[in-house]
Amino acid sequence: xLFQEYWPFFVAGIILYVIARVGYAxxxxxxxxxxxxxxxxxxxxxxxxxxxIDKDDSGEADDEEELVPAYPENLEHIPxxxxxxxxxxxxxxxxxxxxxLNKRRTVRHFSNDPVPREIIANIIKAAGTAxxxxxxxxxxxxxxxxxxxxxxxREIIEQEEEINYKKRMGKVWTTDLKPFRTxxxxxxxxxxxxxxxxxxQMYSFKSNGQKKLHYxxxxxxxxxxxxxxxAVHYAGLVSLxxxxxxxxxxxxxxxxxxxxxxxxxxxxVGYPANNCLVPDLKRKSLDKILIxx
Amino acid sequence: xLFQEYWPFFVAGIILYVIARVGYAxxxxxxxxxxxxxxxxxxxxxxxxxxxIDKDDSGEADDEEELVPAYPENLEHIPxxxxxxxxxxxxxxxxxxxxxLNKRRTVRHFSNDPVPREIIANIIKAAGTAxxxxxxxxxxxxxxxxxxxxxxxREIIEQEEEINYKKRMGKVWTTDLKPFRTxxxxxxxxxxxxxxxxxxQMYSFKSNGQKKLHYxxxxxxxxxxxxxxxAVHYAGLVSLxxxxxxxxxxxxxxxxxxxxxxxxxxxxVGYPANNCLVPDLKRKSLDKILIxx
Numbered sequence: 001x002l003f004q005e006y007w008p009f010f011v012a013g014i015i016l017y018v019i020a021r022v023g024y025a026x027x028x029x030x031x032x033x034x035x036x037x038x039x040x041x042x043x044x045x046x047x048x049x050x051x052x053i054d055k056d057d058s059g060e061a062d063d064e065e066e067l068v069p070a071y072p073e074n075l076e077h078i079p080x081x082x083x084x085x086x087x088x089x090x091x092x093x094x095x096x097x098x099x100x101l102n103k104r105r106t107v108r109h110f111s112n113d114p115v116p117r118e119i120i121a122n123i124i125k126a127a128g129t130a131x132x133x134x135x136x137x138x139x140x141x142x143x144x145x146x147x148x149x150x151x152x153x154r155e156i157i158e159q160e161e162e163i164n165y166k167k168r169m170g171k172v173w174t175t176d177l178k179p180f181r182t183x184x185x186x187x188x189x190x191x192x193x194x195x196x197x198x199x200x201q202m203y204s205f206k207s208n209g210q211k212k213l214h215y216x217x218x219x220x221x222x223x224x225x226x227x228x229x230x231a232v233h234y235a236g237l238v239s240l241x242x243x244x245x246x247x248x249x250x251x252x253x254x255x256x257x258x259x260x261x262x263x264x265x266x267x268x269v270g271y272p273a274n275n276c277l278v279p280d281l282k283r284k285s286l287d288k289i290l291i292x293x
Numbered sequence: 294x295l296f297q298e299y300w301p302f303f304v305a306g307i308i309l310y311v312i313a314r315v316g317y318a319x320x321x322x323x324x325x326x327x328x329x330x331x332x333x334x335x336x337x338x339x340x341x342x343x344x345x346i347d348k349d350d351s352g353e354a355d356d357e358e359e360l361v362p363a364y365p366e367n368l369e370h371i372p373x374x375x376x377x378x379x380x381x382x383x384x385x386x387x388x389x390x391x392x393x394l395n396k397r398r399t400v401r402h403f404s405n406d407p408v409p410r411e412i413i414a415n416i417i418k419a420a421g422t423a424x425x426x427x428x429x430x431x432x433x434x435x436x437x438x439x440x441x442x443x444x445x446x447r448e449i450i451e452q453e454e455e456i457n458y459k460k461r462m463g464k465v466w467t468t469d470l471k472p473f474r475t476x477x478x479x480x481x482x483x484x485x486x487x488x489x490x491x492x493x494q495m496y497s498f499k500s501n502g503q504k505k506l507h508y509x510x511x512x513x514x515x516x517x518x519x520x521x522x523x524a525v526h527y528a529g530l531v532s533l534x535x536x537x538x539x540x541x542x543x544x545x546x547x548x549x550x551x552x553x554x555x556x557x558x559x560x561x562v563g564y565p566a567n568n569c570l571v572p573d574l575k576r577k578s579l580d581k582i583l584i585x586x
């Protein structure tokens with residue numbers, strides 16, 4: 001019989017099969033453990049995440065390279081220039097600023113009334129006073145007033161936004177946007193006298209050529225945009241905070257920005273169109289956003 | 294001879310070894326391809342990324358469930374209340390706001406001089422006027438004045454920051470921070486009369502119980518913090534924009550915030566200590582941050 005003559009092959013086959021199975025199971029298990037370990041550590045934030053850069057760009061200096069901080073290590077410290085105002089004045093001013101900001105509305109319909117460049121320059125200067133991680137000031141403001149460039153920007157964004165609305169954003173998101181009457185047609189991109197495109201710099205370079213990490217660059221730039229929006233409003237102008245989803249690379253190329261910059265926000269700035277309408281939204285009351293302890 | 298009798302075993306062993314090698318190489322290759330595919334798609338932003346939530350929480354409604362936007366679909370639109378000011382006044386105001394903000398400095402040394410709650414309330418109200426993705430207003434401001442809670446917060450942060458500085462942040466980061474004379478000892482957490490802990494809400498719930506996605510919640514909250522910082526300064530107070538790295542979960546538990554909230558920033562607010570020093574930093578000049586086209 002076949003089995004009687006060749007049984008050692010069958011036995012060897014079974015043994016080798018068992019070894020292969022056990023070996024494979026061990027490999028899979030090892031893999032899972034690694035993944036689990038990674039998952040567990042996700043909550044822990046590392047310099048790579050904070051500086052929002054690729055692993056390849058982690059900026060870890062070579063061991064032999066001497067580390068030099070971006071600012072002099074013995075940076076001079078000077079007395080803070082502070083004038084204390086009275087409590088009464090402080091209460092008055094805090095209320096005044098709230099009343100002022102509370103009149104601000106996001107505007108989607110602009111007139112083409114001109115705005116002097118000086119006002120825009122002051123607004124950018126105001127935004128430039130924002131705090132940033134380790135004072136890296138990781139922002140570039142590209143201000144576009146050329147109609148030719150505005151038209152190209154509009155073309156890029158409308159093309160991408162049509163795909164966003166129709167395919168990428170999904171039903172939940174587009175349903176949530178319906179009350180705001182938005183779609184992929186963005187007239188404001190050519191109507192407003194200025195488009196401010198805010199780029200975050202993910203890193204830069206120190207004077208000695210070492211890569212300078214920009215810690216918390218995303219948060220710093222968004223925070224600076226808060227000052228920018230307040231400055232626009234304080235100067236008597238209006239703006240729209242827009243996030244051109246998935247248009248970043250094409251707009252960076254158009255505006256010839258370097259690889260270390262990423263588009264964060266786009267704000268048309270100017271005067272509202274005549275008869276401009278805004279959705280009748282209310283803001284949450286203080287007791288909905290403030291918890292005192 | 295042993296080999297002559299048992300050669301089929303040796304041959305079988307070699308064949309099985311080859312099969313195992315080829316099979317393993319194939320698996321590894323397949324894995325690489327998957328990783329590559331993922332990498333390529335990273336540039337495309339999806340609702341999950343924008344709303345900054347886990348896949349499990351993607352908020353995609355069941356097919357049978359009717360989708361209802363967070364605001365009424367026929368939300369009324371009303372005329373914008375806008376009073377145009379003169380160009381001259383606009384220039385003057387834009388410069389005035391820049392001059393005001395340019396006096397702001399991040400302060401690390403606070404006095405314990407009391408500040409009326411009314412001022413803090415106005416400051417939070419001002420921050421609450423910020424724009425947000427689809428008007429989701431995804432923020433909670435926890436204002437702590439209780440010394441007991443401030444002490445617990447300090448304990449959590451100093452413990453975690455010691456590990457951050459010594460182990461997690463790495464040489465590059467800690468070297469870059471040296472000029473700012475910071476370390477894991479955070480006296481300001483108990484010195485300042487108020488700690489404002491800003492939480493971003495990653496999602497919430499609509500009145501019908503459906504999950505409400507908070508688009509761009511990270512950016513919206515950071516932007517609101519820009520208004521907050523401006524409001525603090527406008528009211529004649531000082532603050533420190535701090536990011537308690539890896540302390541989020543412990544502080545959320547301490548302050549009993551729900552699972553949909555994540556700590557974004559912590560700002561001590563009050564008056565500066567007498568003889569408060571600040572690093573002698575300059576801000577980038579306008580031509581370094583503004584590109585006109």
